[in-house]
Amino acid sequence: MGSTEKNLINAYSGKRAQQYDQVRSNKPRWKQEQAIMTSFLDAVPPTKVVDCPFGTGRWFEAYEAHGMFVIAVDLSQDMLNEAKQKVTAFKPGRYDFRRGSIFDLSTMLDKHCADTFVCIRFLNWINREEVSKVLSEARKIDFRYLILGISVYPQEEGAVRQISRKLALVKRNRRNRKLGTPIEYVHEEKGFEKELQSFGYRVCERKETFRLASRVNKIFLCQKVE
Numbered sequence: 001m002g003s004t005e006k007n008l009i010n011a012y013s014g015k016r017a018q019q020y021d022q023v024r025s026n027k028p029r030w031k032q033e034q035a036i037m038t039s040f041l042d043a044v045p046p047t048k049v050v051d052c053p054f055g056t057g058r059w060f061e062a063y064e065a066h067g068m069f070v071i072a073v074d075l076s077q078d079m080l081n082e083a084k085q086k087v088t089a090f091k092p093g094r095y096d097f098r099r100g101s102i103f104d105l106s107t108m109l110d111k112h113c114a115d116t117f118v119c120i121r122f123l124n125w126i127n128r129e130e131v132s133k134v135l136s137e138a139r140k141i142d143f144r145y146l147i148l149g150i151s152v153y154p155q156e157e158g159a160v161r162q163i164s165r166k167l168a169l170v171k172r173n174r175r176n177r178k179l180g181t182p183i184e185y186v187h188e189e190k191g192f193e194k195e196l197q198s199f200g201y202r203v204c205e206r207k208e209t210f211r212l213a214s215r216v217n218k219i220f221l222c223q224k225v226e
């Protein structure tokens with residue numbers, strides 16, 4: 001396991017896993033993400049999803065509404081345990097929980113095991129090369145649709161705005177280092193879209209979830225180019 005994975009596991013284990021929903025679920029960002037996910041799932045709609053990292057299972061209601069099957073992958077057993085506690089209120093038979101890394105998806109799962117890949121609140125914790133690795137894993141499984149959350153420097157913003165965002169990120173990460181919390185990454189939106197294209201996906205829709213001085217968070221709905 002690499003140091004990024006170790007830091008992230010630590011950030012999502014024990015009490016931090018138990019309190020994950022409680023700390024976040026009243027925030028406008030969380031609600032905005034719920035609304036966007038619902039609209040993207042309506043637009044697709046998938047029959048089988050790989051959701052990685054699954055976390056505490058915040059999309060159970062949305063998945064249930066569409067009656068789809070879900071392969072729920074996460075590296076943290078504690079996060080999966082939180083999700084498993086909730087699933088009893090839904091249709092447990094529709095969920096296949098697996099502990100594993102997003103970087104090993106293609107070795108864990110069969111090609112064509114699902115039509116849609118969901119990855120929310122993760123790509124902001126990894127660098128550009130690691131994002132490429134995730135897209136490469138997704139491509140090997142040959143998902144038709146990707147629903148991806150990511151922090152970006154928006155393509156419509158000019159150079160000066162981007163520099164001020166980069167400075168704000170340096171400040172944030174200085175604070176993260178002091179607190180011993182994982183480093184955040186913000187990606188060039190244009191570069192990310194080009195990367196998606198190089199893996200054979202086109203962006204159908206992109207919606208903003210929230211913004212800080214350092215970044216704009218968006219969720220992208222992408223479709224495989226046939």
Ligand SMILES: C[S@@+](CC[C@H](N)C(=O)[O-])C[C@H]1O[C@@H](n2cnc3c(N)ncnc32)[C@H](O)[C@@H]1O
Pocket residue numbers: 005008009012052053054055056058073074075076079100101102103119120121122
């Ligand atoms: C911010 S949470 C996001 C969870 C969920 N997608 C959500 O939107 O609430 C980040 C998750 O990534 C998981 N994680 C960290 N490294 C991972 C890896 N290499 N593979 C799979 N999951 C990982 C953590 O355990 C944690 O559940």
